Amino acid sequence: MKPNVICLMASSVDGRTLHSRWRPKGTGAALFEQVHDELGGDAWLIGRVTGQEFAKGKPYPTVTQASFPREPWFANRDAKAYGVVLDARGKIAWGRSDIGGDPIVVVLTEAVSDAHLAGLRSEGVSYFFAGQSQLDLTLALGVLNRELGVKRLLLEGGGGSNGAFLRAGLVDEINLILCPAVDGAKGAPSVFDSTERETERRAPVTAMALESSRPLDGGALLLRYRIQNAEPAPEAVR
Numbered sequence: 001m002k003p004n005v006i007c008l009m010a011s012s013v014d015g016r017t018l019h020s021r022w023r024p025k026g027t028g029a030a031l032f033e034q035v036h037d038e039l040g041g042d043a044w045l046i047g048r049v050t051g052q053e054f055a056k057g058k059p060y061p062t063v064t065q066a067s068f069p070r071e072p073w074f075a076n077r078d079a080k081a082y083g084v085v086l087d088a089r090g091k092i093a094w095g096r097s098d099i100g101g102d103p104i105v106v107v108l109t110e111a112v113s114d115a116h117l118a119g120l121r122s123e124g125v126s127y128f129f130a131g132q133s134q135l136d137l138t139l140a141l142g143v144l145n146r147e148l149g150v151k152r153l154l155l156e157g158g159g160g161s162n163g164a165f166l167r168a169g170l171v172d173e174i175n176l177i178l179c180p181a182v183d184g185a186k187g188a189p190s191v192f193d194s195t196e197r198e199t200e201r202r203a204p205v206t207a208m209a210l211e212s213s214r215p216l217d218g219g220a221l222l223l224r225y226r227i228q229n230a231e232p233a234p235e236a237v238r
Contacts, residue, residue, distance in 0.1 A: 003145050004151065005155055006152070008154050009032075011028075012182050016189065017159065018183070022179070026181050031179070044083060046156050046157055048085065055096075056094065057095025060115060061115055061118070062113070064115040067114055068117045072129070072143065073128070075103065086107050086135060103126060107128060137164060141153070141170065158189055162192045163194045166203045169203070169230060176225070177216065209225065
C-alpha cells in the first residue's frame with residue numbers, strides 16, 4: 001500500500017526555492033515549518049543533496065570485515081515521525097541519528113558497500129533497500145508503509161526528488177507556499193526539476209484541482225492542489 005504523498009514546498013513567485021537568492025528577503029523558511037507542523041505527516045522525505053545539508057559526520061571508513069544482508073535495518077520503529085532521505089549510492093556520513101528529533105531512515109540501493117552500512121549502524125541510522133542499482137520509488141513507498149506504518153508522507157525536496165516522484169505518478173497533493181519574493185535569474189533550483197536526460201519526460205498528471213487557498217503571514221499564500229495521475233510509470237533516482 002502506498003502512503004498519501006503530499007509535496008510541500010515554499011517558492012518565490014517565479015517558482016524558485018533557494019531562499020538566500022530571494023528579493024526582498026522574507027520568511028519562507030518559517031512559513032514552511034509552520035505548514036509542515038500543521039500537515040502532521042508520519043514521515044517527511046528529502047533527496048540526497050538536501051539531506052547532505054543536515055549531515056555532521058566525517059566520511060565513514062571505506063573498508064570493513066563485516067558483511068551485511070541487503071535487508072531493512074531499523075534502529076527505531078515507534079517514532080512519531082521519521083526523516084527519510086534518498087541516498088542511492090550511500091554518500092552521506094551523518095554524524096547524527098535524527099533531524100529535529102525525527103529518526104533518520106536512509107533509502108539505499110543494494111550496490112552500497114558493507115562499509116557504508118557499518119557506518120550507518122554505528123550511528124544508529126536506520127536504512128532499507130529499494131532497488132539493485134537505482135532507486136525504485138514505488139518500492140520505497142511500499143516499504144515505508146509496510147515496515148514503519150507510514151500513511152502520510154510529506155515530500156519536501158529538492159526539486160530533483162520532487163520531480164522524480166511527480167514523473168512516477170506518485171504525488172497525490174501539492175501544498176505550495178507562494179512567497180512575495182522573486183529570484184529573477186537562472187541557476188536556482190525549482191519546485192520540480194529533472195536532469196538533462198529527463199527533460200522530455202512528462203509527468204502523468206491528468207488533472208489538478210484547487211482544494212483550498214489561504215493567506216499566510218507577510219503576504220504569502222498557501223495553495224493546496226489535489227492531483228489526478230494516470231497509471232504510475234517506473235522512475236529511477238540516481
